[in-house]
Structure formats: C-alpha cells, structure tokens
Amino acid sequence: xxxxxxxxxxxxxxxxxxxxxxxxxxxxxxxxxxxxxxxxxxxxxxxxxxxxxxxxxxxxxxxxxxxxxxxxxxxxxxxxxxxxxxxxxxxxxxxxxxxxxxxxxxxxxxxxxxxxxxxxxxxxxxxxxxxxxxxxxxxxxxxxxxxxxxxxxxxxxxxxxxxxxxxxxxxxxxxxxxxxxxxxxxxxxxxxxxxxxxxxxxxxxxxxxxxxxxxxxxxxxxxxxxxxxxxxxxxxxxxxxxxxxxxxxxxxxxxxxxxxxxxxxxxxxxxxxxxxxxxxxxxxxxxxxxxxxxxxxxxxxxxxxxxxxxxxxxxxxxxxxxxxxxxxxxxxxxxxxxxxxxxxxxxxxxxxxxxxxxxxxxxxxxxxxxxxxxxxxxxxxxxxxxxxxxxxxxxxxxxxxxxxxxx
Numbered sequence: 281x282x283x284x285x286x287x288x289x290x291x292x293x294x295x296x297x298x299x300x301x302x303x304x305x306x307x308x309x310x311x312x313x314x315x316x317x318x319x320x321x322x323x324x325x326x327x328x329x330x331x332x333x334x335x336x337x338x339x340x341x342x343x344x345x346x347x348x349x350x351x352x353x354x355x356x357x358x359x360x361x362x363x364x365x366x367x368x369x370x371x372x373x374x375x376x377x378x379x380x381x382x383x384x385x386x387x388x389x390x391x392x393x394x395x396x397x398x399x400x401x402x403x404x405x406x407x408x409x410x411x412x413x414x415x416x417x418x419x420x421x422x423x424x425x426x427x428x429x430x431x432x433x434x435x436x437x438x439x440x441x442x443x444x445x446x447x448x449x450x451x452x453x454x455x456x457x458x459x460x461x462x463x464x465x466x467x468x469x470x471x472x473x474x475x476x477x478x479x480x481x482x483x484x485x486x487x488x489x490x491x492x493x494x495x496x497x498x499x500x501x502x503x504x505x506x507x508x509x510x511x512x513x514x515x516x517x518x519x520x521x522x523x524x525x526x527x528x529x530x531x532x533x534x535x536x537x538x539x540x541x542x543x544x545x546x547x548x549x550x551x552x553x554x555x556x557x558x559x560x561x562x563x564x565x566x567x568x569x570x571x572x573x574x575x576x577x578x579x580x581x582x583x584x585x586x587x588x589x590x591x592x593x594x595x596x597x598x599x600x601x602x603x604x605x606x607x608x609x610x611x612x613x614x615x616x617x618x619x620x621x622x623x624x625x626x627x628x629x630x631x632x633x634x635x636x637x638x639x640x641x642x643x644x645x646x647x648x649x650x651x652x653x654x655x656x657x658x659x660x661x662x663x664x665x666x667x668x669x670x671x672x673x674x675x676x677x678x679x680x681x682x683x684x685x686x687x
Contacts, residue, residue, distance in 0.1 A: 291318040291328060291599060292576070298545075299672050299679050300538050300571045306330055306604035314608075315588035318599070320354055326597030327590070330604035332611035332628075334588040339600060340633035343583040348381045354578040354597035378523040379516075380635060387634065390512065393504050394520060394638050397497050403641045406446065410646055413441050414653035422657070427664050427686040435536035435683075436462050438650060439529050447521075448489065448496025457481070465530040475522075482521045483514070497524070528639060534573035534679040535643075536650050539564075541670070541680055542571055543651075544663055546618045553620050554655050563620035564647045569627035570618050572603040573679065577631060602628060658687040 293303035306328075309316045314331020329335050338344050347353065379390035396402065417437060421428045428434070440458035443449075449457045460481075463474035486502055493499035498521060505512045512520070543550040553563050577600040585592045592598060606627045607615040630637035637643070654661065663670075664684040671681045 288317055288319040288325060291320055291326075295672065297668075297672075300542055302603045302607055306601055310604065310608075313589055315590040315592070320597060324352075324354075324597065326354055326599065327592055329588070329598065329600045330608065331588055332605050332608040335600045335602075335605040335628060336632050337587060338579070338585070338598065339577065339628070339631060339635065341585065342384075343581060343585055344579045344598060345383050345582050346381050346387070346579060346635055347377070347383055348578075349377060350580045352595045352597055353580045354599055378519045380523065380527075390516065390520065391634075391638060393501060393512070394524070396504070397500055398639045398642050400641050403645050406442075406642070407645055407649065409445060410442060410649045411653070413438060414649050415657075417441075418653060418657045425687065427684065430540055430683040430685045431533070431537045431681065434650075434654065435533045435540075436465070438536060439532040439646070442646070443525060443528055446496065447485075447498050447525075448494050449485070461525055461529055464526055465533055478525070479518065479522065482525075483518050486514075486517055486521060524639070527637070528642070531573050532643060532646060535567065535571060535647055537683050538571045538573060538679050539567040539647070539651060540654065540661075540685075541683060542567060542618055543655075544661070544685075545667070549618050549620045550655075553651075554659060557652055557656065559620050560648050560652050561644075562622065562625070564644060564651065565625045565627065566618060566620055566622045567647070567651075568629035568644075569606045569612070569622075569625055572606045572627075572629055574629065574631075575603050576601055577635075658685075660687045661685055662687070 289305050289309065293305040295301075295303060309318075309328060310330045314334045315327055315329050317325055318328045319325055329338060345353075379387055379394070382390065417434050421433050424433075437458065440461035441454075443461060444454040444457050457478075460474045460478050463470045464478075465471075466474070482498075486498060489496075489499045489502045490506070493503060501517065501520060505517055543553065549563075553559050579598045579600065581592045581594055581596050581598060583594050606612070606629060609615050611626070612622075630640040630643075662685065664686040670683065672679070
C-alpha cells in the first residue's frame with residue numbers, strides 16, 4: 281500500500297497562490313490512480329475522483345446519490361478552501377432539500393419545472409438584455425476610469441442585475457435585491473443575513489406572482505407548479521427560486537473574474553481572442569474547463585461500486601474533483617495550457633448526467649457576452665497591481681476577491 285493510502289490526504293485541499301490552478305494534492309493523487317481515499321473534515325473517510333472517464337461514469341450512475349440529508353454525505357461540502365466551516369454562531373437556516381440535492385423521479389419532476397426557462401431558444405431572447413447589462417457596466421467603469429476593480433465593478437453586479445429583471449423584481453426594489461444577491465458571495469457573517477432577508481422577500485414575491493402573474497421567470501415557475509408539472513410545497517418553490525439565485529450568482533462572478541485573470545496571464549491567448557472575436561464560444565468553453573470554478577461535486581454511494589480499480593462501498597462519501605478531472609491528460613491534450621483555439625472540449629464544468637447544470641445555456645451565453653464586451657470596449661485592459669498582490673478568497677469557490685485593472 282502506498283504512503284498516500286496509508287496516511288490519507290485531508291480534503292478539501294488548500295488552494296494554490298493562483299486561484300485557477302489545480303491544488304498540488306490532486307496531481308499527487310492522480311499518480312496513484314483515478315480514484316483514491318481521502319479524509320474529510322469531520323474525521324470520516326471517503327473517496328476523491330480525479331479521472332475524467334471515472335468522473336463521468338459516476339455522475340451518470342444511479343447508485344451515486346446527491347442527497348445531502350444522508351448522514352454519510354461528505355461533510356467537506358460544507359467547507360471551502362481557505363474558508364472557515366459553518367459554525368453555530370453563523371448557522372445556515374434549515375430548509376427542505378433543493379431539487380439538485382434530490383435523486384430519481386422527485387429530482388426529475390422538480391427539474392422539469394425549471395428547464396423551460398433555460399432552453400437555447402429562451403436564452404436567445406435574453407441575449408439583448410445581457411448585452412445591455414454588459415454595456416451599462418462598462419459605461420460606468422469608463423466614466424469613473426481609467427482604472428477599476430473588475431470584480432466589484434463588473435463581475436459581481438453582472439448576474440444580480442440580470443436576475444432582478446429576469447425574475448420580475450419590481451423596478452423600485454431592484455437595487456436592494458441586487459445588493460442582497462451580491463452578499464450571497466460574501467463572508468458568512470454577511471451572507472447569512474442576506475439569506476434571511478431574501479427568503480421571506482422571495483416568498484412574498486412568489487405569492488404576488490401567483491395572484492398577478494407576469495412575463496418573468498418566477499411567474500413561469502408558479503404557473504408550472506400549479507398546472508401539475510410538479511407537486512411542490514411553498515417551501516419547494518422558494519428553494520427552487522433561491523437555488524436559481526445562488527447558482528446564477530457566485531459561479532458567474534468567479535468565472536468572469538478568474539476568466540479575465542487567466543486571459544491576462546496568457547497574453548498570447550488574449551491577443552488571439554481580441555484579434556478574432558469569433559473564437560469567443562470556444563474560448564468560453566476553454567475557460568470553463570481551465571478555471572473550473574466549481575472545484576468539486578460531492579456524492580454518496582447507495583450501493584457498492586467498482587470503478588478505477590477501487591471498490592466504493594455503499595454509504596461511503598465520494599467527491600468528484602472537477603478541477604482535476606478537467607485537466608486529466610487522458611481526456612485533454614496539453615491540459616495545463618489555456619488554448620482558446622482548442623477544438624473538441626468535453627469539459628464537465630457543468631457536471632454530467634441527470635444533475636447536469638440546468639442553466640448551462642444561460643451561463644454560457646452570459647459569459648460569451650461578458651467577455652466579448654469587456655475585450656471590445658477595453659482593448660488595453662491590463663492588471664493595475666503586481667500579480668502577486670491579488671487577494672484570494674471566496675465562499676464555496678476559490679477566486680480573486682479583487683482584480684484591480686486599468687486600460
């Protein structure tokens with residue numbers, strides 16, 4: 281038995297000095313094989329998956345559960361690299377599981393409630409709004425320029441401003457709503473109060489949409505829940521709305537900021553993208569692979585599973601190491617290189633299998649517009665501070681918490 285297997289590395293692994301780099305521990309484990317045992321923060325033991333084929337197989341396997349109420353579910357899901365764990369002094373309010381934490385028919389029924397709002401056709405209708413938001417934010421930056429923090433000025437407000445209009449937030453309430461949403465990516469002391477304010481606000485808003493529906497996403501959710509598409513309690517409906525808000529916020533914030541940093545760190549790739557904006561769709565796919573802001577996907581085995589030369593027992597926790605998987609040399613040529621011209625790019629930044637991110641069309645379109653607009657409007661964009669001075673952090677995702685730039 282190897283030294284790694286004897287001692288067990290402690291998961292989650294510390295982040296690197298570069299927020300989009302893969303933690304060294306992943307590469308150490310990869311040398312042992314695609315599936316390895318690790319120790320979780322609560323003292324339990326489980327598995328980490330770094331192999332691409334093994335990750336896809338497990339994410340599509342019905343014997344792997346997303347149910348976080350299972351006592352064996354990896355407790356590392358409550359932790360983020362470099363951040364403190366949830367404590368009694370900063371509790372997250374209890375609620376029923378969201379649909380992405382369910383399995384089987386119940387998961388599928390609730391997922392179907394959301395899918396129509398994020399189809400390719402529906403997202404196409406949102407592109408003009410996305411463009412207006414991008415242009416408006418750049419206008420503000422230029423007016424206040426010639427420098428700015430790209431995180432607070434562009435990456436952080438982008439998704440909340442979109443959400444306030446897509447969800448049908450009354451115009452007079454949008455500014456406060458957007459501030460609350462931005463706090464969902466803040467440290468725990470600020471995040472929890474924002475959740476406690478957003479939950480009753482969205483509950484009341486959903487009730488209003490039921491009484492007076494409009495042409496917005498929340499009205500569509502209420503309508504579908506009432507027509508028998510899915511049997512939802514008011515709490516289920518609230519959880520779905522909150523899930524949309526949360527998963528449309530920090531991942532976008534992280535991808536815009538870290539994607540911009542990755543391009544600035546690779547000037548030849550940045551120059552190629554500036555010279556040929558038609559590369560943008562492929563470049564966004566490559567940034568999703570290369571940055572992989574969702575570092576891991578936790579699961580629990582409900583039956584014994586043999587995979588990657590290992591036996592995962594029923595009741596054992598499993599973590600899919602997305603960052604490592606998206607840089608598996610068996611799946612991607614020269615995986616450590618950012619290549620905006622990369623051809624086939626079957627990354628799993630949005631997951632795989634029945635729990636694949638339902639909003640991937642929306643996120644992809646948003647990122648395409650965000651980067652195209654940023655590079656076209658600010659062609660001389662560059663860092664305003666030495667690279668090593670960039671602050672790191674994040675709740676749930678490792679990122680640069682500020683990105684001072686100039687143009």
